[in-house]
Amino acid sequence: MTQTPRLDGAHHTVAVIGGGQAGLSVSHCLGERGVDHVVIEAHRVGHEWRARRWDSFCLVTPNWQCRLPGHPYTGPDPDGFMARDDIVRYLEEYVAASRPPLVEGVTVTRLRRKAGGVFDVTTTAGEFTADQVVVATGPYHTPKLPRTAERLPAGVEQVHSSGYRNPDQLPAGAVLVVGTGQSGCQIAEDLHLAGRQVHLAVGGAPRVARFYRGRDCVAWLDGMGHYTRSIDGFDDADAVRLRVNHYVTGRDGGRDIDLRAFARDGMRLYGRLIEAEGPLLEFADDLKTNLDHADAVAESIKDAIDAHIEAHGIQAPTEPRYRPVWQPDEQPATLDLTAAGVTSVVWATGFTRDHRWIEVPAFDGRGYPMHWRGVSSTPGLYFLGLPWQHTWGSGRFEAVGRDAEFIAGHIDASRRLADVCGTLTGAPSALAAALPIG
Numbered sequence: 001m002t003q004t005p006r007l008d009g010a011h012h013t014v015a016v017i018g019g020g021q022a023g024l025s026v027s028h029c030l031g032e033r034g035v036d037h038v039v040i041e042a043h044r045v046g047h048e049w050r051a052r053r054w055d056s057f058c059l060v061t062p063n064w065q066c067r068l069p070g071h072p073y074t075g076p077d078p079d080g081f082m083a084r085d086d087i088v089r090y091l092e093e094y095v096a097a098s099r100p101p102l103v104e105g106v107t108v109t110r111l112r113r114k115a116g117g118v119f120d121v122t123t124t125a126g127e128f129t130a131d132q133v134v135v136a137t138g139p140y141h142t143p144k145l146p147r148t149a150e151r152l153p154a155g156v157e158q159v160h161s162s163g164y165r166n167p168d169q170l171p172a173g174a175v176l177v178v179g180t181g182q183s184g185c186q187i188a189e190d191l192h193l194a195g196r197q198v199h200l201a202v203g204g205a206p207r208v209a210r211f212y213r214g215r216d217c218v219a220w221l222d223g224m225g226h227y228t229r230s231i232d233g234f235d236d237a238d239a240v241r242l243r244v245n246h247y248v249t250g251r252d253g254g255r256d257i258d259l260r261a262f263a264r265d266g267m268r269l270y271g272r273l274i275e276a277e278g279p280l281l282e283f284a285d286d287l288k289t290n291l292d293h294a295d296a297v298a299e300s301i302k303d304a305i306d307a308h309i310e311a312h313g314i315q316a317p318t319e320p321r322y323r324p325v326w327q328p329d330e331q332p333a334t335l336d337l338t339a340a341g342v343t344s345v346v347w348a349t350g351f352t353r354d355h356r357w358i359e360v361p362a363f364d365g366r367g368y369p370m371h372w373r374g375v376s377s378t379p380g381l382y383f384l385g386l387p388w389q390h391t392w393g394s395g396r397f398e399a400v401g402r403d404a405e406f407i408a409g410h411i412d413a414s415r416r417l418a419d420v421c422g423t424l425t426g427a428p429s430a431l432a433a434a435l436p437i438g
Contacts, residue, residue, distance in 0.1 A: 005038040005101045008126020012038045014411055015121050015128075017108050018136035019045050019100075021068060021091060022385030025401045026134050027100040028069045029408030035415065038130075039100050040123065042107040046088035048140075052162040056190050057084040058250045060182060061218055065398040068094055069405065079216065081250025111135075111358045117380055132380040132411055135358065135369075138395065139386055140351040146178075149347060151276045156337060157344040161187060164346050167194035173343030174199060176281075176335070178273050180290075181205045184348030185247040185257045191346075192267055199335060199342060201273040201283060202259060202290045206297035208246035210254045212305055213316040217248075220305045227393040241368075241388040246297065260291060260326040268340075270332055279337040287331045295322065374407050380414075382407050 005012070014030060016023045019041025030037045044050070049057075059066075064078040071094045082090065095102065103125070110122035111133060119130045143160040152158065157171055161183040167175075167190065174197035177188045181203070191198045209217050221227065234240045247257050263269045269291075271284040299322065309316050335342070353367060362378040364370050370377040373390045384407055385395055393399030 004103055007038070007040075007103060007106065007123055007128050010038075010128040012036055012128065012130045013415065014038075014132045014134065015040065015119065015130035016134045016136055017111075017121075018138065018385070019102055019104065020048055020136065020138065020385065021094075021397060022138065022400050022404065023134070023136035024091065024094055024098065024100060025069050025404035026136060026384055026408055027102075028071075028094075028098045029401075029404045030411065031098065031100065032070075033408060033412045035408070035412055037101060039102045040106050040108055040121075041102060041104045044104055045095050045102070046091045048138075049084055049087045049091070053084045054161075054164050054187065054190065055084070055166045056251065057186070058082060059087065059397075060248050060250050061396060061398060062216055062250075062254075065218065065222070065393075065396070066090060067401060068397060069401040071097060081254055109357055111360060113360050113378065113380070119380065132382070132414070134382045134384055134407060134411075135355075136384040139353050141354040142352045143347075144350045144352045145347055146273075146349060148273060148276045149345075151278070152345065153279050153337065156279075156342065159344070159346055161346060161348040162351075167191050167196055170196075170344040170346075173197075174341045176201070176337070176342050176345045177348060178345065179203055179348030179350070180247060180259065181244050181348060181350065182247050184346075185259070186249055186251070187346055187348060188262065188267065189249065189251070189257060192262055192265070197266070197268075197341070198262075199268045199270065199340065200259070200262070201270050202287055203244075203272055204286075204290050204293060205244040206246045207257060207294040208248050208298050208301055209322070210248050210256050212302050213309065213319050215316070216254065217301060217305070220308065221301070224304065224308050227398055228391055230391060231388050237388075241386075243388075247294075258325065259294070260324050263328070264326040268332075268335075269328065270335060279339075281335045281337065283331075283333055283335070285331055285333065287328050291324075291328070295324065298322065374403055375410055382411070 013035055014037035016027055016037055016039040019039050023039050027039045058081045062079050063073045063082055066073040106123050106125045108121060108123050112120045114120055119133050121128050121130055143162050149158055164187055175191050176199040177184055178201040188198050188200050231237045249255060249257050269287055271287040274284050275282040360378050360381055362369055362376045362381055369383045371383050374383050376383060384403055385400055387395040389403050391399050394403050
């Protein structure tokens with residue numbers, strides 16, 4: 001790593017806030033262009049993976065999709081799925097190879113824009129200025145808990161998915177998992193495999209098969225161009241950005257997550273959790289609907305793969321379609337935690353964004369950054385690492401590098417244009433951020 005950059009009282013051409021895969025990627029791209037910058041990370045590189053993932057966590061996308069700029073996966077198992085500690089190691093190796101101007105253990109507490117376009121960046125290590133700023137903190141800031149959590153009995157231990165580590169962490173007894181996005185489903189499986197009695201509140205998240213017709217479905221979708229399809233090609237971009245990811249797992253070499261199979265083997269399934277009053281919980285009458293919807297999405301993806309195979313004359317083995325292994329003959333409307341022996345609840349209910357420290361008018365009425373491909377509505381301010389920032393893979397190892405290349409190119413172009421304009425007009429180059437770049 002290069003010498004730790006100075007912050008207090010300094011001026012940098014670009015400040016990159018966040019030292020995860022997004023921040024490191026744009027740092028690499030800026031470094032290749034010779035652009036002065038600093039990367040500020042509140043913790044250590046890899047903190048989100050190290051501190052907010054459970055012990056058995058692994059990626060759901062194959063290792064070959066880990067292709068950060070200048071640092072593609074070169075390990076012995078390209079079709080495997082990196083476990084939590086391997087992901088941290090991958091990022092640490094990226095730092096060692098790229099030698100970014102990185103400052104760790106420093107939190108940015110305030111971002112303002114001064115007259116003339118220069119940004120004031122206030123941190124726990126002092127205040128500095130920057131011509132342009134890249135916010136690479138992602139969208140998952142604050143664990144989200146429903147108000148229902150406040151009404152559970154005091155004796156029931158509650159943990160958000162970001163704080164779950166392993167089954168032994170929880171007290172003896174049954175466990176209720178609320179939410180069936182990727183985290184909820186994988187944590188429910190983790191507990192189920194450990195022999196715990198699991199009760200699962202099933203939401204509307206879709207699923208995808210791990211393998212189909214001889215290949216990982218991710219490989220099929222990659223070859224079909226799904227990961228490079230732009231958000232601009234959809235009629236309702238806002239709705240697309242809010243879509244929940246399909247649940248599947250890379251555990252033990254990768255497999256489907258079939259909630260029906262879990263139910264067949266003893267897991268208790270319910271619809272969405274809608275109310276709680278002490279130990280008595282109430283669920284929506286939508287379990288069958290949610291299971292059917294998840295299956296329908298998985299089968300529609302197989303339909304698209306079949307069409308792709310036929311259209312391109314690809315030789316691929318045939319495979320029988322999925323047949324449900326369990327049906328909810330009745331949909332339980334309530335659960336008495338005490339009677340069922342439930343001693344803990346895992347809330348897999350997602351996160352909220354927290355951009356309160358950004359005192360710049362760059363957000364819409366819902367608090368979402370107003371941007372196009374990460375270039376915000378405020379000149380000189382950029383966002384990186386958002387889901388569907390430009391494509392399906394934007395928030396992942398697969399495509400965050402492409403977004404970083406685009407933003408770094410935009411930053412460099414504006415800097416060069418400002419230098420030219422400054423030479424011709426005498427305007428300070430600090431006005432770079434205020435100049436429009438098409």
